[in-house]
Amino acid sequence: MFEARHNMDAPTTTSADDGTPGEGGGWFTPRKPPKGPEDERITTSPEAPENREAREVAAAVAPDIRRASQAPTAPEPREAPQAPEPQAPGPQAPGPPQAAQHRVPPPQAQSTAPPISVQQAKPEGKVSADALLVQRTMAEIEPVADKVTSYFYALLFTRHPDLRALFPAAMDTQRDRILKALLTAAEHIDHTDVLVAYLKNLGRGHRKYGTQAEHYPAVGECLIGSLSRYASATWNEETEAAWVRTYTTISQIMIDAAAEDELRAPAWWFAEVVSHDLRTPDIAVVTVRPDQPYPFLAGQYTSLETPWWPRVWRHYSFASAPRPDGLLSFHVKAVPAGWVSNALVHHARPGDILRLGPATGSMTVDHTTDSGLLCLGGGTGIAPIKALVEDVAEHGRRRPVEVFYGARTDHDLYDIDTMLRLQQSHPWLAVRPIVDQRAQLPDAVREYGPWNEYDAYLSGPPGMIRNGVDALRDIGIPEGRIRHDSVEELVASD
Ligand SMILES: Cc1cc2nc3c(=O)[nH]c(=O)nc-3n(C[C@H](O)[C@H](O)[C@H](O)COP(=O)(O)OP(=O)(O)OC[C@H]3O[C@@H](n4cnc5c(N)ncnc54)[C@H](O)[C@@H]3O)c2cc1C
Numbered sequence: 425m426f427e428a429r430h431n432m433d434a435p436t437t438t439s440a441d442d443g444t445p446g447e448g449g450g451w452f453t454p455r456k457p458p459k460g461p462e463d464e465r466i467t468t469s470p471e472a473p474e475n476r477e478a479r480e481v482a483a484a485v486a487p488d489i490r491r492a493s494q495a496p497t498a499p500e501p502r503e504a505p506q507a508p509e510p511q512a513p514g515p516q517a518p519g520p521p522q523a524a525q526h527r528v529p530p531p532q533a534q535s536t537a538p539p540i541s542v543q544q545a546k547p548e549g550k551v552s553a554d555a556l557l558v559q560r561t562m563a564e565i566e567p568v569a570d571k572v573t574s575y576f577y578a579l580l581f582t583r584h585p586d587l588r589a590l591f592p593a594a595m596d597t598q599r600d601r602i603l604k605a606l607l608t609a610a611e612h613i614d615h616t617d618v619l620v621a622y623l624k625n626l627g628r629g630h631r632k633y634g635t636q637a638e639h640y641p642a643v644g645e646c647l648i649g650s651l652s653r654y655a656s657a658t659w660n661e662e663t664e665a666a667w668v669r670t671y672t673t674i675s676q677i678m679i680d681a682a683a684e685d686e687l688r689a690p691a692w693w694f695a696e697v698v699s700h701d702l703r704t705p706d707i708a709v710v711t712v713r714p715d716q717p718y719p720f721l722a723g724q725y726t727s728l729e730t731p732w733w734p735r736v737w738r739h740y741s742f743a744s745a746p747r748p749d750g751l752l753s754f755h756v757k758a759v760p761a762g763w764v765s766n767a768l769v770h771h772a773r774p775g776d777i778l779r780l781g782p783a784t785g786s787m788t789v790d791h792t793t794d795s796g797l798l799c800l801g802g803g804t805g806i807a808p809i810k811a812l813v814e815d816v817a818e819h820g821r822r823r824p825v826e827v828f829y830g831a832r833t834d835h836d837l838y839d840i841d842t843m844l845r846l847q848q849s850h851p852w853l854a855v856r857p858i859v860d861q862r863a864q865l866p867d868a869v870r871e872y873g874p875w876n877e878y879d880a881y882l883s884g885p886p887g888m889i890r891n892g893v894d895a896l897r898d899i900g901i902p903e904g905r906i907r908h909d910s911v912e913e914l915v916a917s918d
């Protein structure tokens with residue numbers, strides 16, 4: 425059932441301060457746990473979904489409110505760079521949004537049951553009933569996914585205007601990421617391990633946005649509101665209950681991971697630019713000093729926010745293995761009309777303060793084996809490859825490392841001197857520059873080999889990764905031995 429809401433200023437589904445659901449009692453409205461001493465963690469976990477009605481499971485999502493008052497503060501802009509203008513002021517609301525009114529009894533008492541294990545959700549090898557219902561919704565909304573996204577944000581920002589401040593001012597380019605991730609996760613809820621690892625990482629990464637546990641019910645309600653509107657042909661109580669269970673499971677994993685991370689790491693790091701080296705007219709090596717020790721592994725990447733585009737985060741790979749001086753370097757290419765990359769290449773100067781999220785990515789070296797490393801780096805994708813080479817060198821094991829360094833022109837091989845110097849110092853390392861105009865990276869790799877004793881690492885533009893992975897599979901390298909950054913994420917930035 426829908427109810428028109430015209431008052432844009434009035435949040436209607438937030439919890440009342442005493443912890444009872446506010447007016448309009450949303451499905452995901454969590455109970456606030458009693459306030460404890462400042463540094464006492466208060467987190468409880470939901471009951472197993474199979475034992476309770478959907479509303480009870482949803483009610484059991486317990487927020488950790490300990491740090492609810494800590495909102496992130498972006499560094500003050502120093503000067504406005506000549507960066508491209510944002511193209512749209514925000515999401516396009518499809519007229520006055522109608523909010524779904526969920527008439528469900530208030531949440532029950534919190535459970536202290538262990539956290540949901542997604543594994544429990546289905547018998548081995550079978551698709552769970554919930555996943556089937558979720559997939560049915562997905563099939564229906566697929567042709568109108570863009571409308572679902574618009575409506576989702578319109579609902580979210582109308583019902584919860586306070587949440588608008590967590591998002592970038594203009595959200596045209598990548599605004600579908602939350603919904604895409606949610607829908608993908610919901611669809612793959614049965615594929616346990618990878619999904620759980622992904623969601624934990626996502627939950628930890630959300631700390632830098634200022635996301636709090638109590639925000640999750642708000643997002644969940646708006647998701648359901650949006651899906652129920654656009655999947656009306658297949659929507660019924662059963663489907664709704666399946667979505668509530670699924671969203672509750674997903675968000676609980678994220679909330680728990682964030683709470684755990686809070687015990688050992690900051691939500692973000694400030695990092696001061698200490699050097700800026702323009703290597704070509706559009707590629708800069710930017711080196712920063714984080715304000716606190718920054719843990720990461722060679723081959724990983726971070727998310728980075730500049731003072732010129734508050735709350736606009738982009739990923740950049742570490743260009744070195746961890747260094748004793750704690751400095752971090754990035755190779756950044758300014759892309760046409762790119763906000764963050766142009767700011768970093770053309771405006772950042774020593775003294776500027778950036779923000780970094782936590783390190784992430786699985787393109788790391790397995791030091792338990794002696795297999796060789798076959799590395800394909802295209803453009804600034806050479807940065808993490810260089811980090812991997814340094815990592816192998818530091819571990820002192822002589823394992824063969826073969827680097828194919830691809831670029832469009834000789835001029836674009838901006839880091840070839842460094843790579844050749846590394847080759848001179850390490851007899852186990854071979855570096856082969858491949859220029860597009862003369863040869864294609866995958867063809868060049870096919871010419872050498874055999875590669876059956878090698879693990880493969882690819883970094884660069886999505887097209888290069890796709891072609892590279894195809895070529896490597898063709899020459900018999902099993903999928904499990906091929907590592908690269910998420911092509912989906914790269915496509916989003918393509
Ligand atoms: C895991 C990962 C690691 C990454 N590591 C690096 C790195 O080490 N160095 C680096 O420079 N970048 C890296 N990127 C890309 C980076 O995250 C940004 O996407 C890129 O800098 C563009 O951001 P922007 O804000 O400047 O452009 P946006 O404002 O996001 O984009 C503006 C316009 O430029 C287009 N565009 C985006 N990227 C490109 C491109 N590569 N070529 C042409 N047009 C483009 C967009 O489609 C859009 O139309 C990485 C991305 C991922 C996912």
Ligand code: HEM
Pocket residue numbers: 587590591592595598599601602603605606609626629630633635636639640641643674675678735736737
């Ligand atoms: C199950 C719930 C959620 C999922 C699956 C999800 C997923 C995502 C994904 C995939 C991104 C893209 C960037 C990244 O990887 O960090 C993202 C960004 C973001 N999310 Fe979430 N999210 C969820 C809940 C929330 C909640 C509750 C909030 C708080 C209101 C929130 C706020 C944000 C913000 C502010 C961004 C950055 C937006 C941008 O850069 O345009 N998310 N989310």
